[in-house]
Amino acid sequence: MTSFDIATQLTGSGDPFNDQQEDVGRGGQDNLVHIRIQQRNGRKTLTTVQGINPIYDFKENFVKALQKKFACNGTVVxxxxxxxxxQLQGDQRNHIKEFLKKVGIAKESNIKVHGF
Incomplete structure (x- = not known):
């Protein structure tokens, strides 16, 4: 499956490079996609992704694509x-960053990775 096919599934539109994609954030000042890691218990971690444009269908396509690609469980809060x-199980920060760039959801300059 190509990155164009994945972007088409996530947005439901045929053109993943349309003008709507320039506005990456949720209307905040910085329009950044924030990828964070949180410590759960013991060695368990949780990766959170915030600031993705709401035109993407999070529950149906986006989370399912991430779960399948990274072999982890995920949910939308x-x-x-x-x-x-x-939210995704495990430390998926670098994987998600590369996925967002490859599919065209966010640019390198709009992605901010946080954590230890």
């Missing part, structure tokens, strides 16, 4: 201030 946040 609704936050009152930050909107929809994608």
């Amino acid at each position: 609704e936050h009152p201030e930050y909107g929809e946040i994608v």
